[in-house]
Amino acid sequence: MNNLICPYGRDNARLMVAFESNQWVCSETAERLAALVEAGEANGFKPRVVSAYRSLETQSAIVQAKWYGRRAVIDDYDQPVMRKNDLQWLKAILRFSALPGASRHHWGTDVDIIDQRALDQGHQLQLVPSEYAQSGIMGEFACWLTNAAGDYDFGFPYAEDAGWVSPEPWHISDVYNANKMAAKWCHDEWSQILVDLLPTDLLNQISNEQIKGFVEASMYKLEGVL
Numbered sequence: 001m002n003n004l005i006c007p008y009g010r011d012n013a014r015l016m017v018a019f020e021s022n023q024w025v026c027s028e029t030a031e032r033l034a035a036l037v038e039a040g041e042a043n044g045f046k047p048r049v050v051s052a053y054r055s056l057e058t059q060s061a062i063v064q065a066k067w068y069g070r071r072a073v074i075d076d077y078d079q080p081v082m083r084k085n086d087l088q089w090l091k092a093i094l095r096f097s098a099l100p101g102a103s104r105h106h107w108g109t110d111v112d113i114i115d116q117r118a119l120d121q122g123h124q125l126q127l128v129p130s131e132y133a134q135s136g137i138m139g140e141f142a143c144w145l146t147n148a149a150g151d152y153d154f155g156f157p158y159a160e161d162a163g164w165v166s167p168e169p170w171h172i173s174d175v176y177n178a179n180k181m182a183a184k185w186c187h188d189e190w191s192q193i194l195v196d197l198l199p200t201d202l203l204n205q206i207s208n209e210q211i212k213g214f215v216e217a218s219m220y221k222l223e224g225v226l
């Protein structure tokens with residue numbers, strides 16, 4: 001993996017390759033993904049990557065739009081969240097959106113993957129856990145993916161609900177390369193980047209001790225595959 005890739009998502013696209021024409025990933029991740037997709041196709045699915053590399057700036061724009069109420073903040077039941085105080089509001093945002101610089105999508109090693117067949121059949125997809133449950137529209141695909149991903153060295157960083165980040169059974173991580181990025185990620189360096197990036201009221205909440213739990217729930221090394 002390219003050592004120049006920034007673990008905080010700054011200016012990485014030039015170091016990556018296009019996968020499925022418009023999704024950017026590291027070249028080694030692209031090779032593993034291609035093999036996984038091929039295996040899925042051999043099993044009758046149409047695996048498709050719907051989100052791969054996301055820049056620091058993009059993630060910053062998403063989080064700020066939610067923080068200032070320009071973009072909906074929803075709960076686990078798809079209902080709008082009411083803002084009671086800053087910390088509660090930030091936690092609600094983090095349930096579905098990572099802090100800028102602390103998203104695994106910055107690394108080019110992590111992608112969200114669906115079975116295109118559902119869309120071909122006219123279904124709308126929201127990427128919520130119920131769709132990937134056994135009885136959900138992606139249930140069959142999720143079952144195959146759960147079993148097959150490890151064969152191609154992919155893991156599931158958000159398989160369980162640890163309280164901070166909503167489960168994301170569609171999110172897979174190229175374990176070997178993602179672990180290298182997790183090792184490069186440094187809390188102090190990240191904090192410094194945020195100072196230049198975010199408004200003070202948001203920064204004040206991010207520096208809250210409680211928010212450290214979010215970072216630990218996201219920026220960690222996966223075990224068990226290699």
Ligand SMILES: [Zn+2]
Binds near residue numbers: 051105111112170171
């Ligand atoms: Zn994801």
